[in-house]
Amino acid sequence: MPIAENFPEGLKPIGKIMNADGQFHFMWGPGKKTNTDGSPAEVFADADVVAAYAARGEEQVPLGVSGTMVAVDWDSCVADGACIEACPVQVFQWYRTEKDIPAKDVVGQTFEGTGSSVKDERKDLTDKADPIREHDCIWCMACVSVCPPQAIKVDQSNLEAHEKAAGTYTKMEAGSENPHAHD
Numbered sequence: 001m002p003i004a005e006n007f008p009e010g011l012k013p014i015g016k017i018m019n020a021d022g023q024f025h026f027m028w029g030p031g032k033k034t035n036t037d038g039s040p041a042e043v044f045a046d047a048d049v050v051a052a053y054a055a056r057g058e059e060q061v062p063l064g065v066s067g068t069m070v071a072v073d074w075d076s077c078v079a080d081g082a083c084i085e086a087c088p089v090q091v092f093q094w095y096r097t098e099k100d101i102p103a104k105d106v107v108g109q110t111f112e113g114t115g116s117s118v119k120d121e122r123k124d125l126t127d128k129a130d131p132i133r134e135h136d137c138i139w140c141m142a143c144v145s146v147c148p149p150q151a152i153k154v155d156q157s158n159l160e161a162h163e164k165a166a167g168t169y170t171k172m173e174a175g176s177e178n179p180h181a182h183d
Helices: 047-056 082-086 142-146 156-166
Strands: 012-019 024-029 070-073 152-154
Touching: 024 156, 082 142, 142 152
Parallel strands: none
Antiparallel strands: 012 024, 070 152
């Protein structure tokens, strides 16, 4: 099922995933075991994904959405890798190729951005495409168009939600100086 059109409405930041360059993105939750239509979320319905978690001895839990302007619903992401292959600026990386930890433990972690951005280099189907460099996105929408479960939403207007969550949002008033303008 596609990521919610109104994302991030109804979700709250449950933590940050940091990049060593000082950038970060939020993980939004709560995660989901079922879609809005009552069907199981894709990662809980996909036998190969369920088997990959079992092979690792990891509990499969709802994870939420990683990223804000480039948002990946990790409860729908089945580690296909089409987004990684399609992205011309390498926004995504397989998070487990840098830190081989359970996805439920990535919040609060700092990544160097050295994980693989090659489709076929994921660790296994428990790996997730993480928008570690969402700030580099050029808004081409290639990832959105190729994602089989439609787990990705790219929306520049979600910058406001990111800034509000980060506590850096400044409302623009008529006649006021633009805090987002560059010198």
